[in-house]
Amino acid sequence: MAKSKVSKSAATKRKTQDVVEAAQKRRERQAKADYVSRRWVPPLFITVGVLGGLWLVVYYIAGNRIDFMSALGDWNVLIGMGLMAAAFALSTLWK
Structure with missing residues (x-):
């Protein structure tokens, strides 16, 4: 059927x-x-961001007294801002 x-x-x-x-x-x-565990991202981007901020603070406060910073001149601003931008880029990897 x-x-x-x-x-x-x-x-x-x-x-x-x-x-x-x-x-x-x-x-x-x-x-x-x-x-993939990305537990390493938050400590790294916080460290890099703080390091960039500290670089700028030290440059503005005592940059003329530190030999290598005075030799770099205004490149110190680029270094500090670059570190903070790198921290932002690293933060996008956090899941």
């Missing part, structure tokens, strides 16, 4: 649902495999 259209439809839905569930399980396994 031939199967009715309803049972064919139910079988098709079941197959489709099985395919969707299998794809979802694959995505979940891949997401777990792709997860």
Whole structure:
């Protein structure tokens, strides 16, 4: 005896649902495999940002008394701002 259209439809839905569930399980396994702990990011970007700020403060307060800072001249501003920009860029890696 031939199967009715309803049972064919139910079988098709079941197959489709099985395919969707299998794809979802694959995505979940891949997401777990792709997860990488980035616990090192917050201490690093805070350290680099504070170092940039301190560089600028020391330059403005005592830059003319420190030999290597006085030799760098206005490049000290670029170094301090560059360190702070690097800290911002590092902060985007934090998940």
